[in-house]
Amino acid sequence: xxxxxxxxxxxxxxxxxxxxxxxxxxxxxxxxxxxxxxxxxxxxxxxxxxxxxxxxxxxxxxxxxxxxxxxxxxxxxxxxxxxxxxxxxxxxxxxxxxxxxxxxxxxxxxxxxxxxxxxxxxxxxxxxxxxxxxxxxxxxxxxxxxxxxxxxxxxxxxxxxxxxxxxxxxxxxxxxxxxxxxxxxxxxxxxxxxxxxxxxxxxxxxxxxxxxxxxxxxxxxxxxxxxxxxxxxxxxxxxxxxxxx
Numbered sequence: 637x638x639x640x641x642x643x644x645x646x647x648x649x650x651x652x653x654x655x656x657x658x659x660x661x662x663x664x665x666x667x668x669x670x671x672x673x674x675x676x677x678x679x680x681x682x683x684x685x686x687x688x689x690x691x692x693x694x695x696x697x698x699x700x701x702x703x704x705x706x707x708x709x710x711x712x713x714x715x716x717x718x719x720x721x722x723x724x725x726x727x728x729x730x731x732x733x734x735x736x737x738x739x740x741x742x743x744x745x746x747x748x749x750x751x752x753x754x755x756x757x758x759x760x761x762x763x764x765x766x767x768x769x770x771x772x773x774x775x776x777x778x779x780x781x782x783x784x785x786x787x788x789x790x791x792x793x794x795x796x797x798x799x800x801x802x803x804x805x806x807x808x809x810x811x812x813x814x815x816x817x818x819x820x821x822x823x824x825x826x827x828x829x830x831x832x833x834x835x836x837x838x839x840x841x842x843x844x845x846x847x848x849x850x851x852x853x854x855x856x857x858x859x860x861x862x863x864x865x866x867x868x869x870x871x872x873x874x875x876x877x878x879x880x881x
Contacts, residue, residue: 638733640726640760642743642753644767645682648863649843652773653682657765661686664736666729668694668722670748672701678863679738694735696722707795715751723755730760741770746793746814771812774842774865778849783810785873794819794866798826805830810870821857823866832868840864 643660646652653661661667661683671677677695687693699714729735743749743764756762771791775782783789790808792801793815805811805826813823816838827833836852841863852866 638730641763642737642749643765644742646768647770647773647843666735669738673697719751727760742767774839777842783870787870787872801826802829811868813866816864820860
């Protein structure tokens with residue numbers, strides 16, 4: 637009897653993948669990964685050169701991405717059917733074979749695999765290999781600590797309402813905003829309303845070859861790629877430096 641193994645790939649740089657994930661991927665006879673139709677997919681690009689020559693690939697192509705509002709009934713219905721279909725197909729494979737599912741970042745942190753996991757966990761054996769979250773790769777790329785002392789880190793998504801974003805930003809010490817992309821203008825307004833805009837930075841393609849780090853005030857609203865995260869670093873309690881006599 638086989639199992640489904642979800643391998644967290646980390647923030648993007650293949651060298652930041654865990655040894656366990658690397659080992660599972662190199663040994664896999666079946667590899668599944670999410671991608672937008674017509675694209676190779678970021679997860680598949682990360683593992684380029686790691687797959688065994690006879691590995692069978694299963695490209696799970698999203699039926700919709702940004703074509704419909706994410707909170708519309710049509711969007712939810714299309715995605716639900718997509719996850720139902722692929723959970724059934726992967727579970728059928730796992731009756732006799734191991735199948736490795738690739739997931740950027742950490743599978744249980746805003747990962748698409750969570751939707752498959754919920755549908756398969758009571759049907760087949762599922763193993764999840766954690767990965768470094770994309771936000772950790774991004775704040776490390778800035779070269780600055782994300783939190784100090786008693787700082788409270790708040791992780792938000794750009795799909796939230798502007799008022800909810802601003803409310804959480806006011807209360808937070810350190811801020812991560814994921815799912816930026818087309819939501820950047822809304823995120824910018826919320827940061828401004830919370831008085832945090834001047835401290836915000838945008839990290840594009842963190843840890844990857846195209847990595848770029850800029851103050852958010854220098855970025856146009858229509859110039860944000862999919863793989864981008866907004867950060868506001870914490871400035872909390874730190875031990876006082878003792879003067880050397």
